[in-house]
Amino acid sequence: MIDENLQKTPLFSALDEEAALALQKSMVPQSIKRGNTLFQEGDSGDRLYVVTEGKIKLSHASGDGRESVLMVLGPGDMFGELSLFDPGPRTATAVAVTDSKVLGLGHTDLNPWLAGRPEVAQKLLQALAHRLRRTNEAMSDLVFADVPGRVAKALLELGEKFGSKTEAGIYVNHDLTQEELAQLVGASRETVNKALADFVSRGWLKLETRSVELLDLERLSKRAR
């Protein structure tokens, strides 16, 4: 059987069942304990990964050691493919935010599939284009949006990915520390905490350790715009 998380990836979505099973066979499972690093920015990369369990954060360090979190990935997300299309060092560091499992696929095992099946390559290009759109939007938010707006947007995005419906709204178990949340938003911990405290006082959300309950989605969405 094909792993349901693999089926969600652009890599597998263009394959029929027989081909998907064959490709799945070349993938190697790997477990990463919470806080451990799968690879570092600058390492040479020879495989891509699909998350099957847990959460992985992708981060980028500045010259002076500050860190920015590019994205938090969950089951069904693929990463590590940039060094396949553009051979070179890893462009980000991948660290497990919770105990996680991934399936790894060597670039050399993937290349024949890409050469023989243009529809797979097209899906991967589509995924890259989608990421570029998201990155452009994040860049423009950094320039034009204020910190509370960016906090609201980040929480809603985390909610879409990791949230579950409750009677009052959406419960988001993001598993990020306050520092990591600030790194995801691109602001200092103090400023992000101030924005969160303001949202709490307005009744828009409830804070818990490493999770949040979003209570007023409409107001948060308006603030995120």
Ligand code: CMP
């Ligand atoms: P690679 O460079 O091989 O290893 C790090 C991976 O992080 C990279 O491939 C992408 O899969 C992923 N990545 C890099 N930059 C971003 C970004 N801005 N948004 C989402 N994922 C990214």
